[in-house]
Amino acid sequence: MPAHLRVLTLNCWGISYLVPKVPERFHAIGEELATGKYDLVALQEVWSVALYEQLVSQVEDVLPYHHYFYSGWNGSGVCVFSKHPIIGVYQYRFTLNGHAHKLFHLDWYGGKVVGLCRIQYAGTEINFYASHTHAEYDRVNDEYKAHRVSQAFELSQFIRHTGHSADVNILAGDLNTQPFELGLKIIQSNTGMGDAWLGAEHKNTEDSGMTWCPENDYHAGCSDPAMRLDYVFYKGSARCRVKCVHCETTMHKVPGKPFNYSDHEGVLAHLELEKVSEPSDDNPGNSANLPDIPQHDDLLREAVTIMDEAIASTASVRWFYGVVLLLSFLLFLLISSLSLPVILTLLLNLLSAFGILWSFWMGVVVTETERRGLLATRTSMQVLLQGSVKKRN
Numbered sequence: 001m002p003a004h005l006r007v008l009t010l011n012c013w014g015i016s017y018l019v020p021k022v023p024e025r026f027h028a029i030g031e032e033l034a035t036g037k038y039d040l041v042a043l044q045e046v047w048s049v050a051l052y053e054q055l056v057s058q059v060e061d062v063l064p065y066h067h068y069f070y071s072g073w074n075g076s077g078v079c080v081f082s083k084h085p086i087i088g089v090y091q092y093r094f095t096l097n098g099h100a101h102k103l104f105h106l107d108w109y110g111g112k113v114v115g116l117c118r119i120q121y122a123g124t125e126i127n128f129y130a131s132h133t134h135a136e137y138d139r140v141n142d143e144y145k146a147h148r149v150s151q152a153f154e155l156s157q158f159i160r161h162t163g164h165s166a167d168v169n170i171l172a173g174d175l176n177t178q179p180f181e182l183g184l185k186i187i188q189s190n191t192g193m194g195d196a197w198l199g200a201e202h203k204n205t206e207d208s209g210m211t212w213c214p215e216n217d218y219h220a221g222c223s224d225p226a227m228r229l230d231y232v233f234y235k236g237s238a239r240c241r242v243k244c245v246h247c248e249t250t251m252h253k254v255p256g257k258p259f260n261y262s263d264h265e266g267v268l269a270h271l272e273l274e275k276v277s278e279p280s281d282d283n284p285g286n287s288a289n290l291p292d293i294p295q296h297d298d299l300l301r302e303a304v305t306i307m308d309e310a311i312a313s314t315a316s317v318r319w320f321y322g323v324v325l326l327l328s329f330l331l332f333l334l335i336s337s338l339s340l341p342v343i344l345t346l347l348l349n350l351l352s353a354f355g356i357l358w359s360f361w362m363g364v365v366v367t368e369t370e371r372r373g374l375l376a377t378r379t380s381m382q383v384l385l386q387g388s389v390k391k392r393n
Contacts (some may be wrong), residue, residue: 007040014046072111204248332352
């Protein structure tokens, strides 16, 4: 008999003191998870350990296994709850994670990751991946485009290289990319995973599948269109077939309350797992099956171009910080040659010293670190492209 898994992902929007009703919403999230309706749960933006521990105490009777992926300055915000035993965990922190000096863009401080929990269920071993990738703050002028594409590629590579030994691979999370965008195409192409929403045998006709919706109470006055940003992906193997029986968006408005669970909608996928008695390479669930190579290569070439453009832009950034460094040093020399009031001299010296140190750190250390991260992603992509050519020949 097939086994069944109900997989939930939700971005909880748990930025304490900065967004509305965090305690009330997290209590409601805990109550919903405690109903016992879910087998595997991936949560994002659980930015506080206290919030995570609160959820643990609320759900421990029905989801006794759990793990928080610690990363960055204030934690990755990503955690997993499971009805079934977690027998191993691992995480990978993305090479490029935004910029520390962008104080209102908190991605760098979270240290974005892809986390892996190895789970035993019904005689199968499941790799359950949970992730939250870099946000897009400006759709017209996306300054993080290269970082976001790099994260999507590294996420797909992580799954590709860790998933072979598992019977089933499942990815859930807020991937901050829409189905038509390059990042999501790379994830699907490089892993061969299926989108639960698109592959579901049954869906509610009135459900659009969008997880960032103008109808959400917390988007009042927001001009952004409806978007699908949160996903459940799945893939079987020669040892286990997987299909999505039903998929829906869920956890909209808290029952009996005038507010939503989060600024995102949740995604619930009902997966059916069937063990294969006589594994065969002809099994369509074989994890070695990947989409057609030409399309995969085209996506990688487009991504390499984005990396090249970003690498080139780091040169102009270094020039900018070089000019700031020179001007700060000239200001320091000028101050020493002038007779100015003591307080004014002190303030100007502090300003010039800050300019010298800041521009040196940003130009020599931060920008070079970013350039090398871009190079790392680009060269990894080029290796795949070269290998693809050899396979075709």
